Amino acid sequence: MKTQTATRKSFRREGEDKRREDLIAATLECVAERGLAGATVREIALRAGVTAGLIRYYFPAKDDLISAAYRAVMKRMTVQASxxxxxxxxxxxDRLNAFVKANLGQPIMDPDNLSLWAGFIAxxxxxxxxxxxxxxxxxxxxDELEALIRQALLAAGKPAEPVxxxxxxxxxxxxxxxxWLEGCLAGDIFADGELAETGxxxxxxxxxxxxNPEKGGAI
Amino acid sequence: MKTQTATRKSFRREGEDKRREDLIAATLECVAERGLAGATVREIALRAGVTAGLIRYYFPAKDDLISAAYRAVMKRMTVQASxxxxxxxxxxxDRLNAFVKANLGQPIMDPDNLSLWAGFIAxxxxxxxxxxxxxxxxxxxxDELEALIRQALLAAGKPAEPVxxxxxxxxxxxxxxxxWLEGCLAGDIFADGELAETGxxxxxxxxxxxxNPEKGGAI
DNA sequence: CCGGTATTTATACGCTTGCATAATTAGAGC
DNA sequence: GCTCTAATTATGCAAGCGTATAAATACCGG
Incomplete structure (x- = not known):
């Protein structure tokens, strides 16, 4: 172990993938709590336990990090539903039922996710x-939804033409x-599972x- | 008319209400085009044809202007639907039909409105x-929607209990x-009126x- | 163990931001 | 016409921003 200069913080290296993931995770935390304006490179770096210059090493510009963070949160929600x-x-x-309920329950239907989504969507x-x-x-x-719907219609003995x-x-x-919007924005005024049932x-x-297949085919 | 100093721009005074409206309108333009980050006091002032100091005269802090702008855009959409x-x-x-179609057509279903709404919602x-x-x-x-629904149900001869x-x-x-989200975010891939019909x-x-009352009461 | 280099820290730069404040002047009232 | 003051312009301040860059060092490979 080499001796350090008196003023420079000791550090460990990490692999590129881990570093990117950590930076993206830190970004998502910042955006969720304070919106995009609160996700400064200094705040993100602090969250990730690194200094601001490191961000630039892994992402050429801040916009690239923001873009990667957006894709990551969307992918996360997609994976959670799948x-x-x-x-x-x-x-x-049953599959369509489960898909809908997943999208209308935790952890997808969550105020943090709404903040993230809205910040990016804007x-x-x-x-x-x-x-x-x-x-x-x-x-x-x-497309995923359409496939689930087609299969559900066919299982219920109903026509399923593409149009x-x-x-x-x-x-x-x-x-x-x-x-999902109602639940994220006003979740406290709904009973548990109410929105999933409504959906x-x-x-x-x-x-x-x-x-619910036990109830038979068509309503 | 007094003589002006050589370097100071001539100006006309406006009433307080007009000034506030102009500032709010300028804010909405900025947000719609560039998001909240693009709505700096300098940019807003430029849009409104005034200097930055004037904003502070009418709104104690920038946040107050942003808040007022949000309320204004929400009110605008509400009034357009009503x-x-x-x-x-x-x-x-017919009334519920018209209400739905208004919300799912211009000028409410518009990318600018989406940008505004999302920026604030975040x-x-x-x-x-x-x-x-x-x-x-x-x-x-x-509540407005619920009242319209209740009346439509009653007109169709169906029960309309509050629960x-x-x-x-x-x-x-x-x-x-x-x-509305689908239409604002991906309006180019839908036919005219398609989303209103789907709704x-x-x-x-x-x-x-x-x-459509001519078709009779219940489906 | 040593050398080399990729990774990381630390610091600086130029610019932008919201806010503060002084000076000027439009225009209402007399 | 004159006075007064509220409205407006102009300018400055301190802090913060993303980016740039040099120096230090962890650690891999020989």
Whole structure:
């Protein structure tokens, strides 16, 4: 171990992936608590336990870090929703049910996630890179949803033509997003699970099927 | 007319209300184009055709101006939706139909409005004043919606008990908000009026009535 | 153990920010 | 026309921002 200069802090090196992850995680914490304006490079660096210059080593500009953070939080929510499918029963109606409930419950429906999402979304209009990232995410989510809807309709013995499933996917996506907003922004005035139930009921009405296979095919 | 000093710009005085409105309007333009970060006092002042010191004369701190701007944009959207009711036919189903279509069409469903809304919403978690403003707006909107829903249900000869209308209002609010998001964020991939139609169809399914009185009461 | 280099700290730069304050002047009232 | 004052311009301040860069050093490989 070499002797250090009197004033320089000792440090350990980390791998590039870990460093990036840590910086992104620190960014998300800052944004969640204080919005994008609160996520200064100094604050992020402090959170990550490094100094500000290190950020620039791993991300050429702050915008690159912000962009990476956005993609990370979107991916996190997507993975959390998909994970719910892994433990869902095999019937497609159960799967759609589980997917909706995952999106309308913890940890996805959370005020921190709302702050993160809104902070980034506000930049979509002005920033083409953010706009592209959002578009990709939206279409990916909707396609996944459309596939789940198609399978649920077929399992209930109902027709599932693409023009209809597309329209259903748009509507169901809206129900999920809208209730997610309500839950994140005003979660304290709803009973536990209330919004998930409300979402399931609305989606059952829109699709005209039950998302509980024991109840039979169509409503 | 007094002679001016050589270096000082000539000016005209305006009334307090006009000045506040102009400053708020300038703020909204800045936020819509560049997000909250782009709405510096210098930029806002430039937009409003005044100098930065004047902002402080009318608003004690920048936060006060931001808060006023948020309330103004929310009020604008509320008024635009209510205006649609004024020209709707008298049947409550027509009224709910008109309300939904107003919220899912221009000028409410607009990328500028989304940028404004998201920029402000991102601060709800961290700022109690913003949180309170949002809560007031949400409950006001939902109450208005619930009243429209109740009247539409009654006009269709269906029961309208408060526990059900509350739940319907939450779901319909979600549909409107969710589709509004889709339309603001990805409006270019939808046909004209497509989202309004999707919204009407979804809401008709949730309420199990038609929002077109000529088609009769229940679906 | 030593050398080399990639990683990290520390510091500085130029610019921007919200706020403070003094000076000027438009315009209302007499 | 004159006086007064509220409204407005102009300017400055201190702090903070993202970025730049030099120096130090952890640690890998030979």
């Amino acid at each position: 994970d719910a499918l892994k433990s869902a029963a095999d019937d497609p109606r 930049m979509v209009h002005a920033d083409p890179a953010m706009a592209l990232a959002h578009r990709d995410g939206y279409l990916g989510f909707r 209809h499933t597309r329209r259903h996917a748009i509507a169901v996506n809206a129900i999920i997003d809208g209730l 399931i009921a609305a989606i059952e009405a829109v699709l005209a099927i039950s998302l | 205006d649609a009711l004024k020209s709707a036919a008298d049947d409550p189903r 601060m709800v978690h961290a700022d109690p004043a913003m949180a309170l403003a949002h809560r007031d707006g949400y409950l006001g909107f939902r 059900h209308t509350r739940r319907h209002a939450i779901a319909v609010n979600a549909i409107i908000d969710g589709l 009407i169809a979804a809401i008709e399914a949730v309420l199990a009535i038609s929002l």
